[in-house]
Amino acid sequence: MLFSDIPVIKDLPVGKIMYDHLFFPNLAFTVNKPITLNVLPYLHPETYLDYAKYGSGTVGYCLAEVMQYINVNVTNSSNPHPGAADIELMVTGGSVVSDLGFWSRRYLNIPQKLYDTLWKPFEFVPIFMVVPVLLHPKSKGYMTLLSKDPKESPLFFPNYFSDPENHDINTFIGSIRETQRIIKSPALQKYGAKIVDIPIPGCEKHGFDTDEYWECSLRTIMSSIYHQTTTCKMGPNTDPEAVVNPKLQVYGVKNLRVADVSIAPDTISGHPMATAYMIGEKMSDILKALYSL
Template identity: 45%
Template sequence: MGYSYVDYNGYQQIGVSYVQATLQDSRRCSAEKAYLRKAQERGNLKIIKKALVTKVIINPITLEAEGVKYERDGMYYTAKARKEVILSAGAFHSPQLLMLSGIGPRYHLSELDIPVLKDLPVGQKMYDHLSFPELVITLNESIVFKASSFGINEFKKYFSNQPSLISTLGGVEALAYLNLNLTNRNPTYPDVELIFMGGGLHSDFGLITRKTFRITDRMYNRIWKPIENENACQILPMLVHPKSYGYIKLKSKDPHVQPKLYGNYLTDAYNEDVRTFIASIRAIQEIIQTPAFQRYNAQLLDTPVPGCELFRFDSDPYWECALRHLAVTLHHQVATCKMGPKHDPEAIVDSSLRVYGIKRLRVADASVIPLP
């Protein structure tokens, strides 16, 4: 189809690539394993496990962060900061901590009787990457992952630090970044990612993967269960730069209570997210018709999504119905503590990750990423 092989973490993203991963000795390697674990014996680092930070201590006169309060085993403690407090609690809990500490939208903090120290739009915008897992491709040869692929030998390889199927990223083998020229006219700027899986939600008989997507029994039993013993793979489209966005609110001023998350997916005013998704489905259908796929008689499974049977399968209205029934989050939430210049009314932190209006306080995690 004319796409080049690229390093999608490099200068140019438009094109195709084998999936990249952070691995060490053929196993997934997290930032904690790569950096924090190696530094845990340093004299200037103290790691306290099973502790929950409940609040940033901020001087109400000087608006200076002085430390944090935390709870561990039912006891409450205070940790004082000599230099700065740096929050790295993630896209959900960094904004939660800021709001619990009096940094956030005045109207929302007032609703919970939290004294307002700094009126900032914390949590008021939350972008996410939405995907669509229903595009199943049946094949006439056994070239895909099945439950039997993950036998005892694969586990022996994995625990011996040898390359194994268990090291794959959820069965993902390749990615493609495309510009479909719908809402984005910059030809170097991708608007969709195609995720090529070597199997599908049926490959583990619905025991694990589909549950991570919160696919209901009704959906799974209709679409994937009948092909559990068939040769099939999947291509999942993902919106790289959605126009829709949600937000976060506190449910309670109790730090043990999880915040409320509002995804607001597929709600942009001009329905651009749905149109881009449908265009990505058409691109996948073109890919399926290429000689590389037709070598294995690739066919798109035409089982309708429950709730969309009244629409003609493969029509645009059908796909919009299917998207609204079955689109899933890939949990790439960002922008809840948005980084931006001082004149940006949505910005929470500056380019050095310092919280506006509060001294000695920074946020350093995915919440500061301004756009998906």
């Protein structure tokens, strides 16, 4: 999108590439014992007082109790770092119904009607989720300005599952199969772990648990983990996609640098928080060296 009344200092491909970590929020399992997150404590004021006084209790519960990084060996060609994990499995002791859909349904952008069909039957039922996160998507999105007003949020076009080879879908399906293998382990079968098999509306025709069913499901229910990167890619001045140089300076714009995960030239094999810290520390070192007396 171009705005003719915005003067152009340097024409750079800002926002022309955007990667995001997306995840599938509908891989849930019931168990035969109340070992999962219970919503009832959240209804009592004492729960919040305990957390305020002692920093403990249900409010301090970690949403991701277990994280496993795997390479499903399906789409290595989409992984910029061969051998690195292409999927993260986050195991949470709750699910979309743990808060009766009050917050999580909205966070995941799940329509109320869909929630009522898929999740509402499991309110107050012991249930947990395994959440596959795609670490190295081959699909590329982009972002652009909404207007010339800097206070207005930009427009995001993630283009999920747009790669023509279907690598991203196949990687997700591989992660679901690996999750099913783990669920069959004695440790989880001790609790009678069983997949929730209510079919997603519109996908019933494929037959539950077929690859076609999971592809339909993935294209129906998908959420962002809000790890957008690479909109201000770092690279040499010979790279037509580069926006900043290795010193985080924006090409062609004096005294302007970018110091966040938007400069990441590739997707990241994990959550970008540590990468953001590293970039900030590097920026600090650069500035201290530049301005030290």
